[in-house]
Amino acid sequence: MNTARILLVDDEIAHLKTLEKLFAKEGYEVLSAEGGTSALEILRQEPVNLVITDLMMPDLGGMELLKLIKTIRPECEVILMTAFGTVERAVQGMKEGAYDFITKPIKRATIVKSAAQALERQALVAENRVLKAQIAELKNERTIVGQSPPILKAISLVKQVAPSDVTVLLTGESGTGKELLARMIVERSQREKKPFITVNCAALPESILESELFGYEKGAFTGANQRRIGRFEAASGGTIFLDEIGELSPAVQVKLLRVLQEGEFERLGSNQRIEVDVRVIAATNRDLEEEMRTGNFRDDLYWRLNVVNIHAPALRARTDDVPLLAQHFLAIYAKKNRRQIQGIRAEVMETLRNYSWPGNVRELENLIERAVVLDRDGIVGEDDLPDGLSTTTKNPQHLSVPLGTTLEEIERRVIEETLKMTGNDKKLTAKLLGVATRTIYRKI
Structure with missing residues (x-):
């Protein structure tokens, strides 16, 4: 059974009925219209893959119908049926976008073959459109994701120097x-x-x-x-x-x-x-x-x-971006691996936020890909993470010092830990600590 839908258009009722039986026998879903005006009404309401229309009709001719079809349903293929005396007009119709023209009297094998080829091209065009959309998405995969100050600063500089x-x-x-x-x-x-x-x-x-x-x-x-x-x-x-x-x-x-x-x-x-x-x-x-x-x-x-x-x-300097990145990679690898993944459990997301990420964004990407492949219930849980990830050294958000520690030592440790967190970005460290950048260089 063919899934394509064909609309047949002809003001000669007997010829129209013959074509209906022919294409129904070939397994196509067939619609029919006794003239161009009726065909246009059907096209406005129904999805159609192929229109086979007579060229000469009293109310709305095949050439005018072709132009309207290419306006309202440009993906739809059109085959024109014509008498020998109007072949030149049929050729002109092909320049307007018709796939083919068939001369009357119609031969069964000829029109069936032409329809199959037109539908094949229509399917290829549709497939190509989907592939182009997928390629556009793949291009967007390799993009900078994040809203934290460190990454926004980098993106801002990129836009300035580009x-x-x-x-x-x-x-x-x-x-x-x-x-x-x-x-x-x-x-x-x-x-x-x-x-x-x-x-x-x-x-x-x-x-x-x-x-x-x-x-x-x-x-x-x-x-x-x-x-x-x-x-x-x-x-x-x-x-x-x-x-x-x-x-x-x-x-x-x-x-x-x-x-x-x-x-x-x-x-x-x-x-x-x-x-x-x-x-x-x-x-x-x-x-x-x-x-x-x-x-x-x-x-x-x-x-x-x-x-x-x-x-x-470093990713540990922008942990607020971890959920965004995780969801970004989840969508990419779920699609690539044809998996239906609804999301990431809250406790897993918290684990990801607290992890120190020595391998940075690349490590997070690999981890999410692994989780997508190993997931069993459609939601990424603790069981989908590598063993020991949740017990690995956390990203330090707080610094504890014993009572009696000198202010000089406290200052040194705060600067050192902040530099680690920012990936040795001295300007960002100075901004986080509320001092001038030259102060950080002097302290170092």
Whole structure:
């Protein structure tokens, strides 16, 4: 039994009845109208997948009906039936959106085949529309979720710097969403439609990182059988995102500094200068100021990269966002795994809020995905959490000190614990403690 619904339109009653029997025998749900006006009334009230209509009718012709159908039900396919003398008009109808035209006298096999093909296209178009909506949703999965002051501050800075070409350094622990912030910058920039190349500097061995970034000429080293352009050249005109920038070797740091200063570099094995117009966004989970002090990171490169610093706060610094994030990931993974999950129990949500989240948002995402897969009753409960999560060290919301502790020691501990909670964000720490940022630097 076909589930498609076909509307047949013809002012010749005998011909209409013949078509009704034909398509009913093929298993379709059939509606019929003795003219264009009647067909229009049906279309306004009933969902229809395909209209098969005569071209020449006294009250409302097939061409006029076609135009009205494409206005009120654009997803509906239309097949025109016509005599030989009006083939030219039928061809014009196809330009107006008709799927096909059939010449009279109608051959059973011809019209049945044409109807099946029209319905197949209609189904494919509908399926494509659903897929596009799903893709749009998937794009929205990778977005920044949160309303807490630390994340709103980061988003505000992103919106401010995005339209410019300024170099941005994203700092923060692993799993805090630095790449999402980078993508947000690109999506709001004038380079949005240009190349966006991402490089994980920690994932590439030091021996090949330089050639990956800047390319090489044929014969530059053993195995270099042909010229290869690097990531910077591929990103020309657009943006390059250098994740884990603190992992760069001294040699690569020198070459990167030249790109930032001069906008040029040389491929390995070549003396030819290559000019590029690339915006650089870098990210690190290391303390680059400490790396400078130990000699592992060049001072001049740091200041070139750190034109604007945007800090991705640790999840423990924005626990108010945990419920929002948990529900966000719940919706995503319930849909991906075709599970009907109603929500998260209140006691579980409290456990999630109190957890310290050493793996940050990435850890929360993985935990929710696991809970969705293991859930048995449609509501995420304690049994769906990893063993021992509820007894793990909680995120410290209070600080206890023994009586008799000196004020100097109390002050030191408060500053240290607040810095931990904010992911070493000194400006946010100062704001929370109600002091100037320079006071925090001086106390440290």
